Amino acid sequence: MQDWSAFIAAMRVGGWVVYPLTVLAVLAIAIILDRAYVFARFSSYSEQNLVTVPRGNAFRRVAEAITGNGATPIWLREAKAQAAAVHIERDMGRGLWVLETIVTAAPLLGLLGTIVGMMHSFQLFGGQGLVNPGGVTGGVAQSLVATAIGLVVALIALFAFNYFSRRLERMMDDLEAFATEKLAEIRLDQETLEAAT
Template identity: 30%
Template sequence: MFELLKAGGIVMVPIVLCSILALAIILERLWTLRPSRVAPPDVMAELWRWIKARELNGRKLKALQASSPTGRVLASGLMNAKHGREVMKESIEQEAAQVIHDLERFLNPLGTIATIAPLLGLLGTVIGMIKVFSRMQGAGAANIATLSGGISEALVTTAAGLTVAIPALIAHRYLIRRIEALVVGMEQEAIRLVEVVHGDREIDVEGA
């Protein structure tokens, strides 16, 4: 492994750094974007029980707000419910925008890594090829063995760049889809909350 890194030259340094950063972002986002963390089913069920039993108070609202991202959105709406439907909806939308921004944290750097890693690999290959042909020109004769060996070393950076970029791109697309699914669930909970609070919808024992 070390020999491959050495063969790739100085360009392998940013490629390796990109791989470490991409792995850290992927693991952190997978942990942060767990559905059980973003919208804990037990917290949501308890909220509907509080509303049905008319037990909602300031202390419970603070607990809801601190429980999860979805809890933050719903608590924001409940805190402004007395001001009418439109104000409640606006407060939910504003808080949801901030929550979505938090959910998307680090995804732009991950997408950037997926874009620049193969370019760094190509740059390393071009630099390597320039060195190969410079050595060939200095030797004054075409040595096939030297040329083929130099080319194989130069291609190491391209392979390394693609090895980093492909998983980063797949993870980026996957995380975007996961966020979209979480946001849809959050929107459904928020709509149901507005309808229940303003008497447009009944709530059953399960809060459905």
């Protein structure tokens, strides 16, 4: 309980800049949790369980785009698979641009808090010397707290952005390999059927 009271006291010292930083932190956490859920639920692949995975699963969406009735030409199946991959990449990457923006905005807000705190400290210097030593240290504390919070928020968002971006790249590579394999199987079946007739 004492840790929380010290944390709340530090937040109060940080000044008004702490409020937008808190909004950015909550937004980053919400996006991180959302993307973690989406990637855990919709990016897994198992050859045996492709039918039982959720409808929004990326591999199932590509498989459904590739399969069709036997009369569908292969070029149309490829085009449908490509369109599905574009939609999947957009859906899975939703919100990542916000994380990338938070990576930039949080340290800048922390820097703004630093500048405001230092300006507050320097205003306390008068023509007759130092007027209020406690006020000067309070301004410095405000600037340090705002900077620290901004950096922590930016680091969390940066690690999450890099992780999800890499995971999305890897999933798109796996999807491409999956689609290529399925289309090759369809081509082989068509060639075998044509050779038999």
